[in-house]
Amino acid sequence: MSHGTSVPEARLLRRTALAAGLQSALAVAITVGVLCGVSVLMVLRSQEAEQSTMLTTTVERTDDVTDPPAGVWLAIERGGRLDIGPGLPPGALDRGAIAATEADGASRTSDISVQHGEYRTLTQRRGDEVVQAVLDLRPAHVERGRLLKALLVTGTVGLVLAAAAGVWSGRRALVPLATALSLQRRFVADAGHELRTPLTLLSTRAQLLQRHAANTPLKSEVDELVSDTRQLTDILEDLLLAADPRQDHPHERVDLTSVVRDAVSAARPAATEQGVDLDLADSAPAPVAGAAVALRRAVTALLDNALRHARSSVTIAVHPSAKHVTLTVTDDGPGIDPAIMPTLFARFASGPAEVTGRRRYGLGLALVSEITARHGGTVSAQNAPTGGAVLRLTLPTGADQR
Template identity: 35%
Template sequence: MTDQSMAPAQDQAILRKASLKIALRISAVCALLVLCLLTAATMYLLSQAGNPEPAEPGAVYAYLDTKDLIKAMVIAGAAGILLAGGVGWLSARSAIRPLGEALILQRRFIQDASHEMRTPLAILDARIQVAQRSTAPESPAGRQLTRIRDDTAALTGIVNELLESATGTLQEPAATATNIPDVTQEVVDSLQHLAADRGITLHCSSTGHPRAMITPQRLHRAILGLAENALVHTPAGGLITVDSTVAANQAVITVTDTGHGITGIDQDRIFDRFARTPDPHPGQQQRSFGIGLSLVRDIAVAAGGSADVAYTGPEGTRMRITLPLARN
């Protein structure tokens, strides 16, 4: 099996479209040049035919029909355009080939990494189940084991999605009417120990019962992305509040921290991949946002909503996810 046959069909379709687009552009430029040359040559021939030079005694002349000459030029120009298109297509294929190889290597790496992670995760889940059998479910240790197993299941789901995406078999789960307060509470519960270790208070609140058409897993990742970003940029002794409510017929989720605010970068760029503030002044720390916030925005936009910075200042930052309300 060749590397090309291992690439998912969507990758091959994308590469073919890119090659065709480049070839068409080359052909269009060549066609424009040929038309300009033909036009100039035709005008010159017509001008010469209308003003013939006087014949010299004893000279031999060959006369060409202007129409036949122009027809030959048109045929030659068309052949040149077709030849340019063929050369453009071959050149585009050669230029795109390294990109195709890079995509294959990327997918192969994701496949290998995801496959290798499945077995350790399965073993971890089995060990958690063994520990749960000897622990009372309602005891503090039992509740922690349940949360650890839930986190393991979530991580296993992400690994499986990566593997399916790498093999081209990923199917988007159908969106359901998800109860947002339940998901926000799950996120806060999963981060409580991490926040406590950093001396940060993590609080969850909800007004009303907002629901949105989105899978619980995706909503969990989006809220988790905002909460993790707040944890990174909130100093010890700070407070982070995750709130969900209904406003203007939309579900609104906000994550508010008591950090030092965001400065030195446009707020619209915060959700770009690997966005970072410029070199700080003495005494200031450069802030980097990685890809977490970019994924948050992608999830929100895919669900028909948005993600933005509602407020940032010296007393803290409030980031917001807005989603359409699910119809009852």
């Protein structure tokens, strides 16, 4: 375990390295399997060619049943008399092929399996006689078995070595990445710890101010200030959770309509200051499976993006269905530059607003895309026919997770 890497991260590193090793072994197994198949096929074809050549040569050039090559027996039928070479295994002779070739003159090849072995025969007419050569296939089978055994041994050794090399190289390749991720998580954790203290103080002071303003005209504004400090704390916790991929993100039943309503309420002061009208269409409850704080961040980012580019109005609507809930945010701004549409939800993507007067984009929509992906949903954008932009966020209801 390297310095700066925690025990859980070391375990994750080992699992990842093992997975890399198994993937390497799988790749080698496929490669070895293909090569073995090709090798065996080539050997089989070579053996068949040699066997065919030996049988043909024996039939055409051997005149005496006692003089065939080793491993080959000869039978010659002349005028109804059948001469059989010495030592021919019982059952290896194909008498039917001899009779058929004598009748029609056609050459025949056949394979015969008996209890003590396998044989291949070639039967041909040669002048006024019929000749049949019988070849013992056992040497070919022995050679094939040796080849398969050698391929199996070398393939197994190759798989083991490939797996070991994959684990070793994968671990070496992942160590710098794991160290960098560890430093990143440590920075996020330290930053979160440092931010908690001022947020706690801010929340405490806001609550004290709330008590003093209980019977004053500032009560509603102070109440909203207390609510905002709580939301900041929740957002910080959600950011810390999102930064650690080892943690499971908690999901609960969240009413997206209620989340949108709260986000719109928080955005109204900014909208009023900019002279933009926020219009939230009436919607029925729209439950989804997710984290309320993260969804609030996504909705807030969509509203912020719309307010920065709207001329006079932003329309928000929630459309629940059996399997999905769709949130649409429509503004009457200049619309989306087609040139940046493909990278609209990428980090740091932006349009040349200072040149064209069109909208600009930074991290907001990228965060919306990441949060949506964590919830198993999708986000898209398009230009409205009447002008302005329409951003659409779709989330699964998660009804099967209840």
